[in-house]
Amino acid sequence: MVTAKEKEESNKKLKKKMQIADPIWFDLQKKKERIIQSLRDEDFYNVDDDDDDDQIEEGDFENR
Numbered sequence: 001m002v003t004a005k006e007k008e009e010s011n012k013k014l015k016k017k018m019q020i021a022d023p024i025w026f027d028l029q030k031k032k033e034r035i036i037q038s039l040r041d042e043d044f045y046n047v048d049d050d051d052d053d054d055q056i057e058e059g060d061f062e063n064r
Helices: 004-040
Strands: none
16 A cells, blocks of 8 residues: 555655646647648648659660
8 A cells, every 4th residue: 555655755746747748748839830831831742743863764774
């Protein structure tokens, strides 16, 4: 069985860990929101369909 003193010490350790973890979690959430927003920007979907350089032609990897 856990004594009151052990529980109090455990709570203190947990609070200390949370003080460290909360800013890190908050920072990660902000970064996640920025990434999501950048993916939603119009420029991300602006694809040049006239450029066929990314198409693999038959024989591109032969004789290399």
